[in-house]
Amino acid sequence: MQNTMIDLSATSLLAKLQSGEVSSEEVTTAFLGRINAVESRVGAFLKVNSESALQAAQAVDEKRRSGTPLGKLAGIPIAVKDILCTEGEATTCGSRMLENYVPPYNATVVEHLLASDAIVIGRTNMDEFAMGSSTENSAYKPTCNPWDLERIPGGSSGGAAACLAAAMTPLSIGTDTGGSIRQPAALCGIVGLKPTYGRVSRFGLVAFASSLDQVGPMATTVEDTALLLETIAGHDQRDSTSAKIDVPQYTASVNSPLENLTIGVVPSHYQDGLDTEIESSVKEAIRVYESLGATIKEIEMPHAQYGIATYYIIAPCEASGNLARYDGAHYGYRTDRQTMLDELAEEANQTDGAGESPLVRMYRKSRSEGFGSEVQRRVMLGTYALSEGYYDAYYLKALKVRRLIRADYDAAFDQVDCILGPVTASPAFRRGEKTNDPLAMYLEDLYTVNANLAGVAGISLPCGLTSENLPIGLHLQAAPFQEEKLLQVANMYQSATDWHTRRPEIQ
Amino acid sequence: MSLSKEDVQRVSLLARLKLSDDELTTMTEQLGQIVSYVDKLSELDTEGVEPMAHALDLTNALVDDEPHESLPQEKALQNAPNSDDECFRVPAVLGE
Numbered sequence: 001m002q003n004t005m006i007d008l009s010a011t012s013l014l015a016k017l018q019s020g021e022v023s024s025e026e027v028t029t030a031f032l033g034r035i036n037a038v039e040s041r042v043g044a045f046l047k048v049n050s051e052s053a054l055q056a057a058q059a060v061d062e063k064r065r066s067g068t069p070l071g072k073l074a075g076i077p078i079a080v081k082d083i084l085c086t087e088g089e090a091t092t093c094g095s096r097m098l099e100n101y102v103p104p105y106n107a108t109v110v111e112h113l114l115a116s117d118a119i120v121i122g123r124t125n126m127d128e129f130a131m132g133s134s135t136e137n138s139a140y141k142p143t144c145n146p147w148d149l150e151r152i153p154g155g156s157s158g159g160a161a162a163c164l165a166a167a168m169t170p171l172s173i174g175t176d177t178g179g180s181i182r183q184p185a186a187l188c189g190i191v192g193l194k195p196t197y198g199r200v201s202r203f204g205l206v207a208f209a210s211s212l213d214q215v216g217p218m219a220t221t222v223e224d225t226a227l228l229l230e231t232i233a234g235h236d237q238r239d240s241t242s243a244k245i246d247v248p249q250y251t252a253s254v255n256s257p258l259e260n261l262t263i264g265v266v267p268s269h270y271q272d273g274l275d276t277e278i279e280s281s282v283k284e285a286i287r288v289y290e291s292l293g294a295t296i297k298e299i300e301m302p303h304a305q306y307g308i309a310t311y312y313i314i315a316p317c318e319a320s321g322n323l324a325r326y327d328g329a330h331y332g333y334r335t336d337r338q339t340m341l342d343e344l345a346e347e348a349n350q351t352d353g354a355g356e357s358p359l360v361r362m363y364r365k366s367r368s369e370g371f372g373s374e375v376q377r378r379v380m381l382g383t384y385a386l387s388e389g390y391y392d393a394y395y396l397k398a399l400k401v402r403r404l405i406r407a408d409y410d411a412a413f414d415q416v417d418c419i420l421g422p423v424t425a426s427p428a429f430r431r432g433e434k435t436n437d438p439l440a441m442y443l444e445d446l447y448t449v450n451a452n453l454a455g456v457a458g459i460s461l462p463c464g465l466t467s468e469n470l471p472i473g474l475h476l477q478a479a480p481f482q483e484e485k486l487l488q489v490a491n492m493y494q495s496a497t498d499w500h501t502r503r504p505e506i507q
Numbered sequence: 508m509s510l511s512k513e514d515v516q517r518v519s520l521l522a523r524l525k526l527s528d529d530e531l532t533t534m535t536e537q538l539g540q541i542v543s544y545v546d547k548l549s550e551l552d553t554e555g556v557e558p559m560a561h562a563l564d565l566t567n568a569l570v571d572d573e574p575h576e577s578l579p580q581e582k583a584l585q586n587a588p589n590s591d592d593e594c595f596r597v598p599a600v601l602g603e
Contacts (some may be wrong), residue, residue: 376534
C-alpha cells in the first residue's frame with residue numbers, strides 16, 4: 001500500500017482521503033517512509049518535519065472525522081523551499097548568513113498552505129538566496145538529481161524539484177527569478193509553473209530581485225499544479241505589487257482542451273547550442289499539438305538573445321539593494337568582535353593612521369563571512385552597475401532593453417495563445433562541471449529569463465528522456481494572467497503522452 | 508570595458524564586503540568576463556525607449572487606513588546578534 005501511495009498524484013490522494021479510503025496519517029507516514037529510504041542519497045531537504053507533520057496529519061484526520069470544514073489540500077504533504085518565512089522555524093535561504101534566523105511571522109503563501117490544511121513535510125534545499133542554477137551554491141549541501149545522483153538537479157529550486165522526482169512529496173513550492181522553478185523542473189522531469197508577476201504574494205519571500213521574483217507551484221502533474229496555484233494565488237494587501245485580479249478556478253477548467261489553439265514557435269530557439277535530443281523531443285511535442293488540432297505559427301522574438309545580458313544587470317542591481325539588509329546588526333550572522341578589533345588594531349599599527357571604523361569593518365566582515373562566493377559576486381556586480389558613472393550605461397540601458405523584450409511578447413501574444421520551446425539547452429550536467437565558470441552557469445537560464453523580465457507566465461513539463469535517461473522539459477509561455485489557458489494547454493499534452501508518469505530508479 | 512583591481516577594491520567597500528587578495532584577483536577576472544558579456548547590450552539602439560523598471564503598471568497601491576498590530580519590540584529583537592532590552596547593539600561608531 002505504501003509503495004503505491006507515494007506514486008499517486010495529490011489529486012488522486014485527495015479523492016482517497018475524501019472517500020475515507022486512506023487517512024492523512026497513512027499518507028504522511030508513507031511519504032516520510034520514502035524520505036527515510038532515499039533522502040540520504042538525494043539530499044533534497046534542509047529539514048524534515050517528521051513529528052510536526054504527523055501531528056498535523058492526525059489533526060486533519062480528526063477534523064475530517066468530526067465533520068469540520070477542510071481546506072483545498074487537506075491532509076496532503078507539501079515541501080516548502082527554505083526561502084519562505086515560517087514563524088518559529090529556521091528559514092536559512094541556503095545561506096550561513098541566516099543559519100539561525102527564525103522569522104517572527106509567516107509568508108502569505110505559508111499562511112495559504114496552513115489554511116488549506118496541507119501538511120508541511122519539510123523545507124527544501126536551494127542555491128544561496130536563490131542565486132544559481134544547480135543548487136551547488138547552497139551553503140549546507142548539494143542536492144543530487146534523482147535520475148543520476150552524479151548530476152545536479154538544477155536550481156535554484158533544486159531541492160523542491162528533486163523531492164518530487166524522488167516521490168518524497170506530491171507537492172512542492174518553489175520560486176523563480178530567472179528560471180529557478182522551470183529549469184529544475186525540466187532537469188528533474190516534473191512540472192513547475194512560474195506565475196505572472198503579481199499573481200502570487202511575495203510577502204515573506206526572502207527577496208532576491210523584487211521586480212522578477214515569483215513564488216510558484218511544482219508537482220508531478222499539470223492537474224496538481226493547477227490545484228496548488230489555486231491555493232496560493234491572489235491579491236495580498238501586504239504585497240503592494242500583487243495584482244487585484246480574481247483567481248480563476250484552475251482545477252475546474254484544467255481538463256477542458258482548448259479549441260482553435262494557436263501555438264507560437266520561435267525558429268531562433270533551435271540554433272547552435274541546443275542539444276539535439278532536446279531539439280527532437282520539443283519538435284515531437286509540436287507534432288503532438290498538431291495532432292490535437294492546434295495551429296502552429298512561426299513567430300520572431302528579436303530581442304530574446306539579449307535576455308541573459310539584461311537579466312544579469314537588472315537582477316544583481318536589485319539584489320545589491322535587497323541584500324544590503326544583511327548587515328550583522330539586526331539579524332543574521334555577525335563576525336567575531338574580538339578578532340575584528342584585533343585586526344583593526346594591527347592595521348592601525350602598520351599604517352600609522354585612522355583606518356576603517358569598527359562598525360564598517362563589522363559590516364564588511366560579517367557579509368564576507370556570511371555570504372558565499374556567488375552571492376558576493378552578484379552583490380559586487382550590482383553595486384558596480386549602479387555606481388556613479390555606470391548607471392546609465394548598465395542599469396538604465398538594461399531597463400530599456402527589458403521594454404523591448406516585453407514588446408516582443410506583446411506582439412507575439414497578439415498572434416498566438418502560447419509560445420512553445422525548450423526549457424534548457426542541455427540536460428542535467430555533472431556536479432562541479434560549471435562551478436568555476438559563472439558565465440556558463442548564467443547561460444543555463446537562456447530560455448527562461450525573458451518570462452521574468454517581461455512578467456509573463458511560464459510552465460515546464462516533461463516531454464522526453466535523453467539516451468542517458470535524463471529528463472527533457474517542454475516550455476510553454478502565456479500572456480500575463482493567462483495561467484488558466486497555460487494549464488489547459490499543458491494538460492492537453494499530458495493527456496496525450498505519458499512522459500510525466502516516468503520515475504527514476506534511485507541507485 | 509575592463510575592470511582593474513582598484514575598481515573592484517573600491518566597489519567592495521561600497522558593497523560592504525571585504526575580499527582577500529586571492530578573492531580580489533578572482534573577482535576582478537570574473538566580473539571582467541561578465542561585464543564584457545553584458546556589454547552586448549550596447550549594440551542595440553534604445554534611443555527613445557521608455558525604461559521598464561517593473562512588469563506591472565501599478566500606481567498608488569493604497570491600503571485601507573486601519574490600525575493593525577505591528578511587530579512587538581521583543582519579536583523584532585529576537586534575531587539580533589547583540590541587543591539589550593530595547594536596542595540593537597553594534598560596535599562604537601565614533602571610537603570606543
